[in-house]
Amino acid sequence: MLDINTISGPRVEFDTDALQQNFAHLAKLCAAHGIAVSGVTKAIGGNPDIARLMLDNGIRTLADARLDNIARLRAGGIDVPVMLLRAPAMVEVAEAARLADIFLLSEIETIRALATAKAELGKCCQVVLMVDLGDLREGVPPEDLPSLGRAVMATENANIIGIGTNLACNLGVLPDQSNMAELVALANQLEATIGHPLRYVSAGNSSAISLMLNQGLPSKINHLRLGESLLLGRETAYGHPLARMSGDCFDLVAQIIEHKLKAPRPYAARGRNAFGQQVDVELTEPRRLGVLNVGAVDCEIGGLCPLINGVSIVGYSSDHLIVDTTSSTSLAVGDEIRFRVDYHALATAMTSPYLAQVAFQANSVSFTLEGAPRCLPLR
Numbered sequence: 609m610l611d612i613n614t615i616s617g618p619r620v621e622f623d624t625d626a627l628q629q630n631f632a633h634l635a636k637l638c639a640a641h642g643i644a645v646s647g648v649t650k651a652i653g654g655n656p657d658i659a660r661l662m663l664d665n666g667i668r669t670l671a672d673a674r675l676d677n678i679a680r681l682r683a684g685g686i687d688v689p690v691m692l693l694r695a696p697a698m699v700e701v702a703e704a705a706r707l708a709d710i711f712l713l714s715e716i717e718t719i720r721a722l723a724t725a726k727a728e729l730g731k732c733c734q735v736v737l738m739v740d741l742g743d744l745r746e747g748v749p750p751e752d753l754p755s756l757g758r759a760v761m762a763t764e765n766a767n768i769i770g771i772g773t774n775l776a777c778n779l780g781v782l783p784d785q786s787n788m789a790e791l792v793a794l795a796n797q798l799e800a801t802i803g804h805p806l807r808y809v810s811a812g813n814s815s816a817i818s819l820m821l822n823q824g825l826p827s828k829i830n831h832l833r834l835g836e837s838l839l840l841g842r843e844t845a846y847g848h849p850l851a852r853m854s855g856d857c858f859d860l861v862a863q864i865i866e867h868k869l870k871a872p873r874p875y876a877a878r879g880r881n882a883f884g885q886q887v888d889v890e891l892t893e894p895r896r897l898g899v900l901n902v903g904a905v906d907c908e909i910g911g912l913c914p915l916i917n918g919v920s921i922v923g924y925s926s927d928h929l930i931v932d933t934t935s936s937t938s939l940a941v942g943d944e945i946r947f948r949v950d951y952h953a954l955a956t957a958m959t960s961p962y963l964a965q966v967a968f969q970a971n972s973v974s975f976t977l978e979g980a981p982r983c984l985p986l987r
């Protein structure tokens with residue numbers, strides 16, 4: 609246990625009590641609809657402590673898009689089955705085979721390479737075939753599924769254990785009764801092709817929750833891969849908060865390193881800023897500006913929302929964030945400002961090597977600093 613006064617650098621803080629409640633509630637809700645959940649850890653950079661909270665609260669398997677994150681889970685002692693959400697590049701196949709158990713795939717060459725790599729480890733390559741239902745990200749067109757299924761069956765050491773689709777990521781195509789019915793029909797067709805039942809009929813991500821809760825998902829659908837809903841307590845088809853879940857489990861915290869009243873000046877010509885962009889903000893009256901020790905290198909600044917009334921973000925560069933504190937009294941150099949994070953800000957902050965990751969319990973106000981290295985192991 610660490611004294612909060614000694615935790616001073618810019619950091620992400622997460623409330624483990626609130627996270628546990630989110631995980632337990634959503635896992636139970638999905639189970640009541642016949643849905644098993646894989647907890648998606650890509651927005652927490654594979655933080656093993658948060659992953660363990662998922663596993664302690666009704667979630668049995670994990671999923672991530674990146675091998676670095678899965679390596680961090682494994683280094684943290686997590687040994688449950690992990691799904692690799694993004695197909696590995698050929699050069700990553702050996703490592704993917706070592707780190708992950710289940711693969712969401714749509715290219716026969718990748719499946720063959722993984723089957724070979726898994727054979728060398730004495731394990732079977734378990735594949736969820738991805739089908740594209742219109743979002744135009746990963747997946748075979750539905751009409752190509754039977755031939756892919758047959759090609760995988762002809763591949764030694766590859767076993768089709770499921771069918772999956774991913775929506776609402778590229779084009780924003782939402783899951784609906786029609787595309788879910790299509791997924792079920794394709795699952796039935798694939799089972800007929802391969803001659804055995806599928807363990808996973810995996811309908812997608814947090815964008816499927818609204819459909820599950822309102823109209824219901826077809827009973828054959830039995831799996832979702834959930835990240836944002838578990839971590840931020842909202843479904844993503846419409847961005848609605850989910851009842852009995854918390855949207856405030858994570859804070860980004862940074863410190864004011866300069867705090868001054870800045871008066872308007874007759875400006876010199878304005879060129880581009882640190883990011884090559886033309887900025888048209890004008891200072892028309894004196895404002896009190898705070899400069900904070902966090903910047904675009906650490907986190908997606910557009911996804912931050914200050915948690916102090918009257919404080920607003922007015923600018924940033926790679927290493928600095930500028931806030932207007934004019935209408936907020938009593939802030940001074942050395943004070944910290946907390947920000948709520950959206951999913952993108954969370955994902956970038958939790959994979960930044962510059963930010964510490966600190967667990968706390970809002971109720972008991974005890975803090976634990978996650979050990980150094982603060983973020984990803986350098987591999």
Ligand SMILES: *Cc1c(COP(=O)(O)O)cnc(C)c1O
Pocket residue numbers: 648650673693694712774812813814815833834835836837844
């Ligand atoms: C990121 C991802 C998910 C999880 O998405 P959320 O919106 O965070 O629930 C599920 N499946 C795949 C393939 C993904 O890449």
